[in-house]
Amino acid sequence: MKDSFLHKGLRKKLVDEISKKGITDSKILDAIMNIPRHLFLDNAFINFAYQDKAFPIGSGQTISQPYTVAFQTQLLDLKPYQKILEIGTGSGYQAAVLKELKLDVYTIERHKDLFKKTKEFLPSIGYECMFIYGDGYKGLPKFAPFDKILITCGAPRIPEQLIKQLKIGGKMVVPVGEGDTQRMHLIEKISDNENKISTHGEFSFVPMLENRVDND
Numbered sequence: 001m002k003d004s005f006l007h008k009g010l011r012k013k014l015v016d017e018i019s020k021k022g023i024t025d026s027k028i029l030d031a032i033m034n035i036p037r038h039l040f041l042d043n044a045f046i047n048f049a050y051q052d053k054a055f056p057i058g059s060g061q062t063i064s065q066p067y068t069v070a071f072q073t074q075l076l077d078l079k080p081y082q083k084i085l086e087i088g089t090g091s092g093y094q095a096a097v098l099k100e101l102k103l104d105v106y107t108i109e110r111h112k113d114l115f116k117k118t119k120e121f122l123p124s125i126g127y128e129c130m131f132i133y134g135d136g137y138k139g140l141p142k143f144a145p146f147d148k149i150l151i152t153c154g155a156p157r158i159p160e161q162l163i164k165q166l167k168i169g170g171k172m173v174v175p176v177g178e179g180d181t182q183r184m185h186l187i188e189k190i191s192d193n194e195n196k197i198s199t200h201g202e203f204s205f206v207p208m209l210e211n212r213v214d215n216d
């Protein structure tokens, strides 16, 4: 399956839709315009690739809604060459957006099959990242500190351990909540013992699972 004019046309409509919903950063809109999202979905869902919706990617997981991806990305105020840690690699779509923005991307996935699939797939379409199989709650102390941390699954509470792996002045975005919806939190690390926390609306994510690095 290649990228075609048809796909590009559908992508343009998606970008218009997302910008109407409030995404104003042109670099993020350009990233969405450039990424062939249809290649991230199972063939059965190919016709849905450019709707602004989340979709199943196998193993009971989802590829996030493009608007949500853009919203989290926009909150982080990213600059080229910053070092970012993503928790929940999933399909790799969010990681591709980060690569389009020229970031240095470290991404963790706890699900073995998804990890293997995306580690092969993303570089095959030009997006090189550091892929790690493991538990996102632990972060990546070996590569810390990070300028930014982006959590793409719903955390029951703010993962304090990860704030320790942020640079002073760094930012973390995390959807927090245990039910069907989570409240988007932006955490700015002011000093080693002071953070500024703000919230940014309700979203729906698959849960961030703790102490579970396996195949279910």
Ligand code: SAH
Pocket (backbone or CB within 6 Å): 061, 062, 063, 064, 087, 088, 089, 090, 091, 092, 093, 094, 095, 108, 109, 110, 111, 114, 134, 135, 136, 137, 152, 153, 206, 207, 208, 209, 210, 211
């Ligand atoms: N960023 C992804 C979104 C995938 S959904 C994309 O763009 O497609 C969230 C992902 O988080 C799932 O793949 C799930 O397996 C993973 N996940 C859940 N808990 C995790 C944890 N503790 N550590 C790492 N990954 C986790």
